[in-house]
Amino acid sequence: MSFQNLGLSAPILKAISKQGYTEPSPIQAKAIPPILDGNDVLASAQTGTGKTAGFTLPLLHHLSTTQGQGYKAVRALILTPTRELAAQVHANVKAYSEFLDVTSAVIFGGVNQNPQVKKLKAGVDVLIATPGRLIDLENQGLLSLRHVEIFVLDEADRMLDMGFLRDIERIMNLIPAKRQNLMFSATFSKDIKKLAFKILNDPIQVEATPENTAVEIIDQQVYRVAKTKKTGLIIKLISEGNWQQVLVFTRTKHGANRLTKKMVSAGITAAAIHGNKSQGARTKALDGFKKGRIRVLVATDIAARGLDIPLLPHVINFELPNISEDYVHRIGRTGRAGASGKAISLVSADETSFLRGIEKLIDQRIPVEIIEGFEPDPDASTEPIKPGQNRQGNQGRRKNSDSRNSGGGNSQKSKPRRNRNRNRNR
Template structure:
């Protein structure tokens, strides 16, 4: 199947072609016709499957083909949990809408709202926003949401995990009841499904690449390393791999800072990215990692949701996540767009239960490379 088979209009097809895509991914193939058909949607697909384009392309097409009820008022609202994801989604809307002249506005916290308010006053078609700042602007009467035709909740599971559910419910009171709602989530536990069904109508559900599966091109391995030995072992591992781009995951913000500082002292160029960093610092770190100026990025799970690099070769789990699904999200940052990748995990004795949970979820016994107690001599 090609994008032409999905009844995409020529200006958007031209933009898609310029991005080097010819065939839709499974989530795009299934979701685009549903969205163009005006149904509400639950799309369950893990990161790296192309779901941003799955809602961006049809949303742009729909507002291009229909007349605005209120000129200059936003017609599409995309809610997403982090600033990094908002930036990534805005880039997608800008690329796919370049030949239809759709206008999009980014809204998120951590920076002054003045420029965002100024952009809104100029008129916009699409708003991509984190919930907190959007609700603040709505309460201040700085944004009108009464003309929204399409609402997208992206990474819904993460938004609810981060405690945004009340903000989202309040935002819904500013939206028209007659709208199309698209609900995208990597996981669908009962509380999230209950929330989804409470705000959706005439719903079609699509499940693609469930979160229990990892991309087949990712080579996974695990080293049993005690907590005190992890710093020296990580240094040895990075020296062995050479100067390739590597994304390292820690469980906490403090841990990300600690690992980053340790690596810099050992002569590696490393930056940390997490929620306590300023917006400018986060964007600078992300930009330098994407363009290769910095080879190592140490991140927490939430901050890493906005990292989308097609050819990222290495992911290292410095600490195993407590939630098995998070492991799949993490390693999904490599092995994207048909590329190969490696995912290495360091597992201490305290983390054995976490490893068992991951293997139970994925149905895959991860290869143990070495099992030793002391690695200090390796560095």
Template sequence: MSFAQLGLSDALLQAVAEQGYTDPTPVQSRTIPLILDGKDVLAGAQTGTGKTASFTLPLLQRLAENHDIKQKPRKLRALILVPTRELAAQVFESVKTYGMYLPFRTEVVVGGASINMQTRNLRHGCDIVVATPGRLIDHINQRNVNLSNIEMLVLDESDRMLDMGFLPDIRKIMALIPKQRQSLLFSATVSSAIKSLAAQLLNNPVEVEVAKPNATASNITERVYGIPREYKRELLSYLIGSNNWKQVLIFVRTRHGADRLEQQLISDGIRTTALHGDKTQGARNKALEQFKNGKVTALVATDVAARGLDIDDLPHVVNFDLPQVPEDYVHRIGRTGRAGASGEAISLVCPEEAYMLVEIEKLLKRELPRVADTGYEPVSLKVFDAPKKRAPNPSTGKKDYRHSKKPAPRRGGAKPETGGGRRGRGR
């Protein structure tokens, strides 16, 4: 099947062709016709499968079918909600790229950017807004934006929005949007909490699942190195240097840990930068740009900062710290192996994190391959007295081990970067 067979307009087909795309991905071929037909859709697909284009293209076409170029000022007709600033920027660029031959005005509304400039643009009028919930609520409270004419609503990375505590903001926003609308909900994982949210927001939705829940891509090679905590950084530097890695994304648990590892790798002669929630938006943009254009080899990031990063042909991802929430393992390693490319995901696991590894493997329903000879004294990753499991979080439906009785030790009292609700990343 080609894009032309999906029923897209000539203007959109031209924009797609200029980006070098000829055949749609599975999620695109299944969702685009449904959205063009006016259906509400709940779509679950792994990261890197083309989800953004699967809602951006049909959204632009449906708006174009009933666009009044004489309407002054422009009415806001489509709202795309995302959990993070980086993902908002990515979606915003996709809307501009695919809509280059359509007469639409789009605004991105996120924290960390000038609210005054956003206010001017919103009051001047726009057709599409890409927003994080927290900053959109700010504009709603200041009466800078009118949601009463919304025809299409998209919630992207819905699972992460629930993780970050945005559900109250989402409900407040929903109360201001017409009930007669087309709603689309996209998520990397389709948990019971996501299905509950879909039941509240969608009208007789068609559910599209293009991959098994909580599955990792088959083109990603995964390996676990069992290693004492104090030797993790030494092993990481060795792997980067001995293998001549040119680009590696490294996940850590805390902001303090990101800054510390950044300095340690720099002292080892590795060009490194860090990305986390304490950085200004300008600093985050600079760090990401340096990583993308090859000026730095290693990008050290927390989960909150890295969600939504779209980096072409990223070859290596390293879990320096295992994630506290098992589902985040899937999201992390999904940064590599995108669009069919091959990728490598390495986890450096100390004995104190063994119980986290057990939970990840339970989620995946398989054991991750261990490296037998790490170059260090072997350590046991067996769990004899695992922490007591907590009941699923009622807002996310996920088990969270952050407050278990036996957390992995943290140095310097640093706390995991968890998003902090509306005052976290989305602000």
């Protein structure tokens, strides 16, 4: 099948061709036709399979071939959980609309709002936004969502995991009841699907790959190791393997900072990226990583959403996620667009249950290896660390703010702090 068979307009086909694409990916081939027909769509596909084009191409086709109801009105709203993903989606929208009379803008927190407001006042057809900044500008009367025709939730699983459901519901009350709804994500749990069906109207469900399965071409490896020896092992693997581009995942922001400092001390150029970093620092770190000035990028799950790094050869789980579906998303950062990749996990005793959950989810056993000098501690407890805690007790609970960002912790005391942390990630 070619893009010409999908019913997209000539200017869009021209833009696709300019980007070097000739055939739609499976998710694009399955999602674009029902979206063009005006249906609500619930789509699940692994990262790196072309989800963004799956909804932006038919969205742009609709906007360019129909007349809007409001002058300078936002006609399509794309909601994303993180700044990086919002910027990435906007870049794709601009590329695909190059030969169309369609305007677009992106808004997110962490930066001065004035340039964003200036673009909104000039008139925008497609608006890509994170929830916090969107609600903030609407509260100030600086934008209107009364003429939205298409509403898109990108990375919907993470949107809900991060506690954005109330924000989503609030935004839905600001847009017309009569609209087309699209929900795209790398993974969907059963609970999230139930919530999704409350948002979508009689949706068509499309899936490019079996749900929550790891990309087959990714070479997965587990190293059993004592918790205190993880840092030494990861430095050994990167240094002796001469790996030049490695994305490392930690469970918390403070853990990312600590590991980054130790890598730099060991002579490995590294940078951390997480919600406490300013947008300028995050952009600089990502740019340095892509251009090879930085060998290792240490990230939390939330900050890594939307990172588009072509041909990334190595992903390392310095700590396993306590949510199994996040493992699928993490390793999906490598092995993109048909390229090979290697995903390594350093697993200590207290992560044993996390590993079992991951293997059950992907329905396969991951090869295990033990490296001499970095053996696991035979006396260590296999009791898992609870979300929001670590072995350091209260101090660890205070530090584990990323767990709160993804929905952990329900006490009234923690709510104000959780909301402040979440706002920084928008």
